[in-house]
Amino acid sequence: xDTELILMQLFSGxxxxxxxxxxxxxxxxxxxxxxxxxxxxxxxxxxxxYAGLWVASLTGSFWWGLLVAPxxxxxxxxxIEFVLxxxxxxxxxxxxxxxxxxxxxxxxxxxxxxxxxxxxxxxTPSLLTGVVDLGVGFFPIxxxxxxxxxxxxxxxxxxxxxxxxxxxxxxxGSRDPMMMRVLGVDIxxxxxxxxxxxxxLAALGGVLAGPMRSVNPEMGALxxxxxxxxxxxxxxxxxxxxxxxxxxxxxxxxxxxxxxPEMATIVMFALMAIVLLIRPQGLFGKLA
Amino acid sequence: MTKDNRNxxxxxxxxxxxxxxxxxxxxxxxMPWIARAADDNIRxxxxxxxxxxxxxxxxxxxxxxxxxxxxxxxxxxxxxxxxELLVRDDKLNGxxxxxxxxxxxxxxxxxxxxxxxxxxxxxAVNEVTRARGVLYVSISQSDTxxxxxxxxxxxxxxxxxxxxxxxxxxxxxxxxxxxxxxxVADYAYGHEMLRGFKRAQAAIGAETVGEIMxxxxxxxYSTFMPRLRSMRPDILCISNFGRDQANSIKQAVDFGxxxxxxxxxxxxxxxxxxxxxxxxxxxxxxxxxxxxGLESTVPSAKAFxxxxxxxxxxxxxxxxxxxxxTGVMSLLQAxxxxxxxxxxxxxxxxxxxxxxxxxxxxxYRKCDHQSVQxxxxxxSKKKADMKGDSDLFSIVANxxxxxQVLRTCAELGFPT
Numbered sequence: 001x002d003t004e005l006i007l008m009q010l011f012s013g014x015x016x017x018x019x020x021x022x023x024x025x026x027x028x029x030x031x032x033x034x035x036x037x038x039x040x041x042x043x044x045x046x047x048x049x050y051a052g053l054w055v056a057s058l059t060g061s062f063w064w065g066l067l068v069a070p071x072x073x074x075x076x077x078x079x080i081e082f083v084l085x086x087x088x089x090x091x092x093x094x095x096x097x098x099x100x101x102x103x104x105x106x107x108x109x110x111x112x113x114x115x116x117x118x119x120x121x122x123x124t125p126s127l128l129t130g131v132v133d134l135g136v137g138f139f140p141i142x143x144x145x146x147x148x149x150x151x152x153x154x155x156x157x158x159x160x161x162x163x164x165x166x167x168x169x170x171x172x173g174s175r176d177p178m179m180m181r182v183l184g185v186d187i188x189x190x191x192x193x194x195x196x197x198x199x200x201l202a203a204l205g206g207v208l209a210g211p212m213r214s215v216n217p218e219m220g221a222l223x224x225x226x227x228x229x230x231x232x233x234x235x236x237x238x239x240x241x242x243x244x245x246x247x248x249x250x251x252x253x254x255x256x257x258x259x260x261p262e263m264a265t266i267v268m269f270a271l272m273a274i275v276l277l278i279r280p281q282g283l284f285g286k287l288a
Numbered sequence: 289m290t291k292d293n294r295n296x297x298x299x300x301x302x303x304x305x306x307x308x309x310x311x312x313x314x315x316x317x318x319m320p321w322i323a324r325a326a327d328d329n330i331r332x333x334x335x336x337x338x339x340x341x342x343x344x345x346x347x348x349x350x351x352x353x354x355x356x357x358x359x360x361x362x363x364x365x366x367x368x369x370x371x372e373l374l375v376r377d378d379k380l381n382g383x384x385x386x387x388x389x390x391x392x393x394x395x396x397x398x399x400x401x402x403x404x405x406x407x408x409x410x411x412a413v414n415e416v417t418r419a420r421g422v423l424y425v426s427i428s429q430s431d432t433x434x435x436x437x438x439x440x441x442x443x444x445x446x447x448x449x450x451x452x453x454x455x456x457x458x459x460x461x462x463x464x465x466x467x468x469x470x471x472v473a474d475y476a477y478g479h480e481m482l483r484g485f486k487r488a489q490a491a492i493g494a495e496t497v498g499e500i501m502x503x504x505x506x507x508x509y510s511t512f513m514p515r516l517r518s519m520r521p522d523i524l525c526i527s528n529f530g531r532d533q534a535n536s537i538k539q540a541v542d543f544g545x546x547x548x549x550x551x552x553x554x555x556x557x558x559x560x561x562x563x564x565x566x567x568x569x570x571x572x573x574x575x576x577x578x579x580x581g582l583e584s585t586v587p588s589a590k591a592f593x594x595x596x597x598x599x600x601x602x603x604x605x606x607x608x609x610x611x612x613x614t615g616v617m618s619l620l621q622a623x624x625x626x627x628x629x630x631x632x633x634x635x636x637x638x639x640x641x642x643x644x645x646x647x648x649x650x651x652y653r654k655c656d657h658q659s660v661q662x663x664x665x666x667x668s669k670k671k672a673d674m675k676g677d678s679d680l681f682s683i684v685a686n687x688x689x690x691x692q693v694l695r696t697c698a699e700l701g702f703p704t
Contacts (some may be wrong), residue, residue: 008514016508109556118344119534119563124542131544137514139543213507213540214534214563218341220505262474264511265503 008137010251015143018150019209023223024230024242025157025203032175032237033194036085038118042224043104048203049210050072050111053122053285062125062211064130070204078192079200085195086188096198104220111217122210146208153204154243159168170194174237174288229268234277235285245283297591329631330371331391332357332616333401335413337380340403341505341531344559348609349405349427350375355656356616356645357598364383366623372396373616380405382412386488389416395476399629401445401614404428405608413601423631425619425636427554427611429453431480434656436701442631442637444657446615450477452555452693453575454484455491456663461552461573463495469521469549471512471536472502475527481554483529497521502536504530508543509536513543527690533558556605556666561680569668576664578647579608579674592646604678609645618652618659649689655697663687 023045030038038044051073056065078105088095124142131138161167170191173180177187205223213219228251234241249268256267275283304647307412334353336346338413352595357373365371372395374665376384377408381470392398393416404410410428417424432438463469468489474476482499499510517525524545525676526536537551545551556574582589592613596605605613619634622641626633643653650661666681675682685692698704 002518005514005518009511012510012514019508062636093586117339117347118559119531121565123565123567133540135518140510140544142542143510207605209507212510212539214531214538216341216531216563219507222505254511258515261512262501262503265506 001109004136008134008139008256009254011134011136011139012257013251014247015139015147015250016245018147019212020226020250021228022150022153022233023202023205023227024246025154025239026198026205027227028231028237028239028242029073029201030195030198031231032090032239034191034193035093036100037093037225039097040080040100040107040205041176041198041227042106042220042222044073044077044199044202044220045206045209045223046105046215046220047076047111048057048206049122049215049219050115050120050122050206050208051203052207053120053215056122066204066207069207070200073203074196074200077203080199081192081195087189089191091196104224107219108118108220116215119214119216120256122215124211128211144212148213149208153201157239166190203280204243216284218228226268227273232282233272237280238282238284238286241284243280292665293403296660300382305678310392328369330366330369330620330623331396332371333398333399333620334371334375334552334616335385335388335392335401335409336374336375336403337409338358338377339634340380340499342380342529343558344563345530345606345608346405347614348559351600352596352605352612353616356613358599358622359595360617360620363470364574366620367627369628371620378404378409378413379399380409382409385409386412387420389413390420393420393422393576395599398422399623400425400619400634402427402612408475409639411438411476414440414443416612417550421631423619423634427608427615429477429480431484431695432476434695434700436445437701439656439702440691441635441657443596444618444652444659446618446659447611448575448577448661448663449658449694450480450484450554451487451695452663454481454683455488455554455556455683455693456687457554457573457575457664458485458488458492458494459667462489462492462552462684463662466492466493466494467520467522469497469516469519469524470499471509471526471528471540472499472501472515473504473532475504477529478504478527484554485525485527486614494523502532504535505532508533510543513540513545516540517548521549522565523552525552525554527554529555530560531559531563534563537572537650538564538568545603546571555607556668557608558680559608561668563621566674568682570670572668573684574666576605576607576681578614578663579606579664579666579683580604580606580648580678581681581683582664582686586648588644588646588648605646613623614646614650618643618650618656621645651689653691653694653697655702656694656700657692658689658694660689660694662689663693 027041029035047173051067051069055068056062085096128142128145130141132141173187173190180187230245234245257264320388336349338346357371360371376388401417402425404413405428407428407430410426423442425446427447472482551572553574561569580593583593622634622637626637641655648662650657652657653660665685667684
């Protein structure tokens with residue numbers, strides 16, 4: 001087994017991890033700030049891919065799809081929060097979980113009715129097609145673009161949460177919503193924005209995944225499982241955890257694919273089990 | 289479509305319940321002619337994965353099977369009896385398929401089962417039909433179903449089998465000394481295709497440079513690509529099905545593998561080519577049981593296409609879809625010849641049947657009930673060469689039906 005191959009495999013893992021990071025981040029933000037386990041995350045990822053495809057075909061440009069679809073679906077997410085989830089605050093954690101679980105079925109069926117259950121082609125934007133020589137081997141330009149974009153978004157998100165007033169309110173609100181109300185902050189508006197942000201990130205993940213995987217109504221199911229595994233490994237609600245665990249899972253899957261390819265899907269669940277045994281709160285999770 | 293079937297079926301059951309109630313209540317006062325009308329229908333159970341990654345192919349199977357039933361009914365049915373198709377979603381799951389099949393047999397009293405799209409699921413259906421002594425016309429590729437271990441006199445295999453498909457594809461794409469790398473779905477279908485290709489390679493003198501098993505239903509294949517590339521193959525042979533095919537070919541192309549190797553698949557799927565794009569599939573070679581383009585040379589294909597187009601708003605039938613038609617049609621023709629649904633008579637009629645309903649002459653080999661039929665080798669067209677949206681493939685070869693491409697009855701374990 002030569003080093004070039006191992007390096008290439010490592011890079012494949014990072015690229016795979018980038019997609020995991022972006023979807024797990026959305027899930028983690030929503031849980032961390034609002035305590036809502038969003039089971040519709042995978043379905044919203046899928047809806048995001050369809051929205052991206054739809055906008056791209058209307059405008060004739062992938063870039064508009066990449067820009068508009070996450071915003072569009074983010075706003076749709078806010079609508080979901082406003083109409084459905086808001087009513088369940090203060091109840092047990094199962095209620096929003098069951099609600100979003102049902103919602104995911106509605107979304108998948110809705111897309112099946114509108115777009116059909118067959119896969120739809122989502123071509124790679126012409127600017128990003130082809131491969132580039134990394135010195136150790138060839139790698140698709142599009143995947144490098146995804147890694148770079150996800151990195152940029154992570155940095156922006158971190159700046160937004162750490163350096164802005166909104167970020168401060170969000171972080172404080174996640175610690176003690178009651179105190180925020182006493183201080184005169186309308187916490188419901190914050191939660192509306194946070195849910196929209198989380199859903200927008202899922203949609204962005206969907207649009208990014210579109211040109212790599214075929215776009216179909218079931219594409220979110222597997223992603224939901226992956227995003228949960230990543231969030232659990234990283235620690236529920238921890239953003240740093242979601243980022244590190246996403247990359248870790250990507251690399252572990254990739255390395256397993258090199259040595260025991262048939263185990264590639266199972267390995268992330270094994271990793272989750274090990275982490276839970278050693279650190280039940282996840283790598284970066286706080287003890288409840 | 290499925291809903292309609294379920295509804296009509298529910299009505300049917302309630303009507304039978306009602307009749308039973310009248311029958312017991314009124315004793316001798318039963319109305320025999322209605323009872324006979326209800327029970328006289330020939331019912332065919334049709335389990336297929338309407339949901340999940342093979343849904344596109346499954347829906348086409350249903351459309352084709354319904355067309356066969358409609359055509360027979362329009363001509364007055366089988367021996368004067370109407371035919372009913374009871375479609376069930378097997379959810380691409382062996383347990384689900386076995387349960388639905390058992391229900392079809394016990395509750396709906398079907399006279400035969402046709403269907404199942406996955407090689408693993410069809411074996412589960414076959415277990416049930418074999419145990420209950422019900423006819424099963426399988427329309428998914430399998431090698432083991434022909435072998436004596438899984439075979440029963442009730443089992444007929446209308447689909448091509450991996451030995452036939454891979455032999456034809458290999459003959460038209462491998463040469464002596466060709467280096468072949470295999471990416472294989474880790475379940476029955478993939479394993480059987482790999483075995484078929486290796487058998488064909490041995491005969492041709494092509495060499496295997498490596499094989500990778502991938503988990504069934506994986507969304508991302510990128511992690512397999514560096515190693516496949518490092519094997520430096522002349523041919524990358526991808527043995528998987530449904531969405532797995534579209535995804536893995538797309539990602540192999542993304543990683544530039546097509547620049548150094550030719551991509552070959554055991555079965556080139558119409559719907560998966562549509563799910564990706566002509567640029568991605570361009571030059572990919574694979575086997576097939578049916579392609580609508582056969583209509584320029586095969587009269588029965590023309591007739592089937594025309595009837596299908598008329599029934600489905602101009603849409604054309606697809607490969608795995610066509611199995612629904614040929615499978616149901618051969619069964620109904622045999623029932624017609626047998627003069628009814630008596631299982632042993634229908635088995636004898638199927639064994640004696642020569643049929644040509646969509647792709648040229650076919651017949652079931654006596655020992656293993658494998659349908660001997662033509663095997664197509666297709667190549668995906670370049671976008672510039674496509675005359676229209678449905679002009680997807682060029683026919684590289686149309687191998688005439690021959691028992692030569694099958695394993696011998698002795699090889700399958702049958703007494704000779």
